[in-house]
Amino acid sequence: MGNVTPTITDILHREEANLAKFRRALRREDQVVFDDLFVAAYKHRAAASYAGHLLPFETFLLAMQMEDHKEVMCLRREVEALRSQIRLLLSESK
Amino acid sequence: MNQYSGWLLDIYSHTERGVVLWLLCDDGQRRRFRQDFPVTFYAAGPSERLRGLWKFLERQPLRMELSRDERRDLFSGSTIVLAATIESPCALPPLFQMLTRYFPDLIFYNADLHVALRYAAIYKTFPLARCHVLADEQDAIHQIKVLDSKWDIDHEQPPLRVLTIEPDADPFHNKPGKIHLRSQKNNMTLDLEKETPLLGLLGYLLKQDDPDLIITTYGDTWLLPLLLNLSEKRDHPLPFNRDPDGQVSYRKERSYFAYNQVIYRGQQVHLTGRLHLDIRNTVMYGDYGVDGVLEMARVTSLPIQTVARVSPGTGISAMQIVTALENEILVPLRKEQVERTKTASELFHDDMGGTVYDPIIGLHEDVAEVDFFSMYPSIMVRFNISPETVGTEKKTFETAAGLTSVVKREELGLIPQTLAPLLEKRFDLKSRVLSMSKFDCRYKNYKAQAAAHKWLLVTCFGYLGYKNARFGRIEAHEAVTAYGREVLLRAKEAAEDLGFRVLHLYVDGMWVQKPGSRAAQDFQPLLDEIKARTSLPIALDGIYKWVAFLSSRWNKKIAVPNRYFGVFQNGEIKTRGIETRRHDTPAFIRETQMQILEALAKASDAKELKDRLPEIRRLIREKQTALHSGHIPLEKFIVHQTVSRKLEDFKSPSPVSTALEQLESAGKSLRPGQSVRLVYTLGMPRARAWDVGTSLDPRRVNIPRYRRLLSRAVDTVLDPLTGGGRSWLTQVEQLVLDL
Amino acid sequence: MDDLLDLRPRQWNLLVLPDRYRNRLLTATAHLAVNGPLIVLDCGRQFDSSMVARAAHGRAEFIDQIKVQRAFICYEAVKLLEKTPVGKTPILVLGFLSTFYDENVKMHTRKFLLESSIKHFERLSQGAGLAVTIHPPSPHEDFYLFQRLRSSASQVLVYGTSMTKAQQMDLF
Incomplete structure (x- = not known):
């Protein structure tokens, strides 16, 4: 019946538009980071919609944080793997 | 008394009293029956207003029985109503129109229902039901019994006599010169210019073949109006109607907004005693054909000519009406319930749409x-x-x-009660189709039935929230x-x-x-x-x-x-x-993308995909050569776009508005919701309407633009396989694609 | 505090607002809810609960002071008014005429429904205050309905209808 409440995607776009001035004043390399954060929020909009938080922006922030943390975990695993390789090489060279 | 059995072709109001029924009898005769069929409508409201209505109705020059009654409203339960029964269903629409004017404050029930639905609720009829009829010498029905059910899957196929009429050109594009006619017995081509033999032979064919179903191309919007005009002008009657007392009825074209888009319905021409379907004006014809239309009619109980031209929402509504009538529930004109009071945060939660996840790219x-x-x-x-x-x-x-x-x-609620048998039928059909060979003679018919059900079922959810729904x-x-x-x-x-x-x-x-x-x-x-x-x-x-x-x-x-x-x-x-699924993709590009996909489909697993690339590379090169050397037929450049608004409402020029303008000056106007065909051209204007009347100079086609569209369509299907780059193309080829 | 919604007992205000005022209107609505309960009858798909929630900083105790009902066709709009009792709660009717510009409903019926609505507005104005918002009619819409409603209100406030199109100068 024609939802009056905007979809979660609309809300995300609105939040992004509200920050347009902020983004404009950022350096180009920081704008890329800014856009990446919104992509992260975009990825989890199904969950944000289901959560139905009265201030969806809070869930968007969490989604950004989550994607960041995913990256950290991934890098951590990689560092671990590299470390053990180095250990192995060192023990072989001894 | 005489007994007949056969298939019920159509039901409509008699011009004087009761209804007319057409039966395809087992002896091969097509018989017209009449039956007394009084219809009742109801009104509810303050008692002094109902008294006023009673007096008003008494003054009407109609045979009418009035009474005070108690009936069930789906929401408010038992309701005191004024019941008015009239002998002539055809007198109800004009009477009701008057009543809404003089009594806008009353709630009317069962006042605007198709007589076929009322009949269906009482006698369990549906279009093409097997019936047994007991009638007197004047062909007035005394008893009617339906022998099969609309929910049967393998029902006996009625022996419909079909006549197809097709012009030799799309009248919107070019003036047709001839029409081709085909029936079980005859096959002929008639010249539209030679009016005397045209009318003579067509009249002869209609009488000789006596078709039950006339399937035309552009019959609603062009052919039948043309032929009927001609027949009037030459005073040479054409027996398009089988009912000697029946009239050809016209419904005007219209554009309306529904399901978030503009929808256009062309003018309609309905016949009596025979059925007319214009395949260009039949909803979903491309999806399910005549078999699907007949199935839609069976399950919804709406007359075949009607159901072919209405949205699935109207079909769902008809099914709900029949369920309500069968359960003696009053059918309002529109829903009377308003949304309950909600707090702002309840509204926020309840108004959310369905869950849509992002796939993993x-x-x-x-x-x-x-x-x-x-x-x-x-x-x-x-x-x-x-x-x-x-x-x-x-x-x-x-x-x-x-x-x-x-x-x-x-x-059990009204909606679940309506939907349960439909779901069950679809489930049965689907399971049968799955275990059936594609070459089984029932396969096509089953698929068409299933497609018809699918549209009804897809719509029923949206219809629940539709603002003008009755229930x-x-x-x-x-x-x-x-x-x-x-x-x-x-x-x-x-x-x-x-x-x-x-x-x-x-x-x-x-x-x-x-x-x-x-x-x-x-x-x-x-x-x-x-x-x-x-x-x-x-x-x-x-x-x-x-x-x-x-x-x-x-x-x-x-x-x-x-x-x-x-x-x-x-x-x-x-x-x-992707492009192959979009109706605005030119045929040339759609075909190329499909050919690439077919080449990819030959790979037995994802690892083998890269092995298909040389073949695809050859294919793309061929297509590019064809594009540059002018070997692509012009019609493969046509882009179909839906007209979203009137020409004067376009704020800035677009290919669609340009095409509309050209058509308008050629005396052909299109309405919102209709599809416009255009070709992108070089220079100004940037597009040309395909149906403008004169032929298009192939040198004017905007080849670079089509090349870009091609490149994009190629990218869509190859990007995920090549990881986004096109390194497997030679540099020159990449340059050509990028241009 | 925005003075857009100045609801006073025993009178009814008609606010003619172009759509670009919606954000301001909903913010003002959220602010009203901070002071106490409020009834909103949304007849024009105006009440965007996410905007109101944002304006109230997501505080459910304020947001839920607002009780909303929506109408999508003119019959429903009248029914909403009919069912709303006069009381101590101020009433805000949003986008009232929107459902009346519906060509599927005969003009005489729409006029009849509008007259009933005006009677209800008079009744409801006896309570804690009533504001009715409408958008200025577009050339396609029926001017009669607009004029009739306008002539019946105790106070009409028109906001920025004739937007002057300022010519942007080239910066350099």
């Missing part, structure tokens, strides 16, 4: 697609969701998480979405608990993957688990050898929910949201 192997069987209608039936069962005070049934309204369960309620609509969300989440959890990775969730489908799972039986435990957790039927749609979920064209990191393509283990290609 890229190419995936051994992916199973599992689909809930007609999820929304199944939810309505399983959880008894209906306008009158949702939002009641008592909570008597498990409700979906986050749903603020409660659902009553003691009594709608926003809370019921929201309840279905809430259950839908819950069901999908439970399915996701079941999959993850069993070790599957969920690649995508969309409306009622889920795409899952698990290393080592690639046979149907590997997914059976998942289906069982989902069924146990949701209590809804779910099936394996197929296992993909590989499937690619695509990113947005604007941002490669963002996925698009319904944009993917893949190849099932049986070699079948499935595409959604």
Whole structure:
């Protein structure tokens, strides 16, 4: 019946538009980071919609944080793997 | 008394009293019967106003019986009404129009119903039902009995005599010179210029063949009006109507806004005693053909000529009306319930749409697609969701998480009651089709029936929330979405608990993957688990050898929910949201993209895909050469676009407005909702309407623009396979594509 | 505090607002809810609960002071008014005429429904205050309905209808 409440995607776009001035004043390399954060929020909009938080922006922030943390975990695993390789090489060279 | 058996072709109001019925009798005769069939309508409101109505009706020059009655309103229960019964159903529409003018404050029930639906509710009839009739010497029916059911799948096929009439050109594009006529007995071509033989032979054919069904191309919008005008001008009657007292009825063309888009319906020409279908004005004809139209008529009880030209929403509404009439529930003109009061945060929660996940972008192997069987209608039936069962005070049934309204369960709701047999029939059909050879003679008919059901079932959910629905309620609509969300989440959890990775969730489908799972039986435990957790039927749609979920064209990191393509283990290609599926893609580009997909489909697994690239490379080179050397037929450049607004409402020039302007000056105007055909051209103007009348100079075609469109379509299907680059093309070829 | 919604007992205000005022209107609505309960009858798909929630900083105790009902066709709009009792709660009717510009409903019926609505506005204005918002009619819409409603209100406030199109100068 024609939802009056905007979809979660609309809300995300609105939040992004509200920050347009902020983004404009950022350096180009920081704008890329800014856009990446919104992509992260975009990825989890199904969950944000289901959560139905009265201030969806809070869930968007969490989604950004989550994607960041995913990256950290991934890098951590990689560092671990590299470390053990180095250990192995060192023990072989001894 | 005489007895007849046969198929019921049509029912309509008699011009004086009762109804006319046409029967295709078993002896080959087409008989017209008449039957007394008084109809009753009701009015409710303040008693002094009802007294006023009573006096008003008494003054009418109509045979009418008036009484005070108590009837059941679906929502308010037992209601005191004024009941008015008239002998002549055809007198009701004009009378009712008057009543809404003089008594706008009264609530009218059963006042605007098609007589075929009223008849169906009493005698269980439907178009092409097998009937047994007892009639007197004047062919007045005394008894009628229906011998089969609309829910039968393998019903006997009625011996319809079909005549097809087709002009030799699209009248909007070029003036046709001839018409081709084809029936079981005859096959002829008539010259439209030679009016005397045209009328003579056509009249002869109509009498000789006496068709039950006339299938035309452009019959509504051009051919029948032309022929009927000519017949009048030359005073040479054409027996298009079989009913000697019947009139040809015309319905005007119109554009309206529904389902978030502008829809256009052309003028309609309805016949009496025979049926006329214009395949260009038949909804979903391309999807399900005549078999689908007949099935729509069976399940909805709407006359065949009507059902062919209305939206599936009207079909669903008709089914609900019949259920209501059968249960002696009053049928209002529109719903009388307003939304209940909600707090602002309840509104915020309830008004959410369905769950749409973003797929995981890229190419995936051994992916199973599992689909809930007609999820929304199944939810309505399983959880008894209906306008009158949702939002009641008592909570008597498990409700979906986050749903603020409660659902009553003691009594089967009107909507579930209407949908249950339809769902069951579709389920039966689907299971039969699955276990059937494609060459089985029933296969095509089953597919058409299933397609008709699909449209009704897809629509019934939206219709629940449609503002002009007779039996709608926003809370019921929201309840279905809430259950839908819950069901999908439970399915996701079941999959993850069993070790599957969920690649995508969309409306009622889920795409899952698990290393080592690639046979149907590997997914059976998942289906069982989902069924146990949701209590809804779910099936394996197929296992993909590989499937690619695509990113947005604007941002490669963002996925698009319904944009993917893949190849099932049986070699079948499935595409959604890409150029081949879009109606605004020129044929040349659609074909090329499909050919690439067919070449890819030959690979036995994802690793072999790269081996197909040399073949694809040759294919693209051929297409480019053809494009440059002018070997592509002009019609393959046509782009179809829907006219979204009137010409004067375009703010800035666009290809569509340019084409509309050209058409307008050629004396051909299009209305919103109609499709305009255009070709992109070089220089100004940038587009040319295909139907403008004069031929297009091939040198004016905007080849660079088509090359860009081609390049984009190629990228869509190759990007996920090549990791985004086109390194396998030579540099020169890349340059050509990029131009 | 925005003076857009200045609801006073025993009178009814008609606010003619172009759509670009919606954000301001909903913010003012959220602010009213901070002071106490409020009834909103949304007849024009105006009440965007996410905007109101944002304006109230997501505080449910304020947001839920607002009780909303929506109408999607003109019959429903009248029914909403009919069912709303006069009381101590101020009433805000949003986008009232929107459902009346519906060509599927005969003009005489729409006029009849509008007259009933005006009677209800008079009744409801006896309570804690009533504001009715409408958008200025577009050339396609029926001017009669607009004029009739306008002539019946106790106070009419017209906001920025004739937007002057300022010519943007080139910066350099």
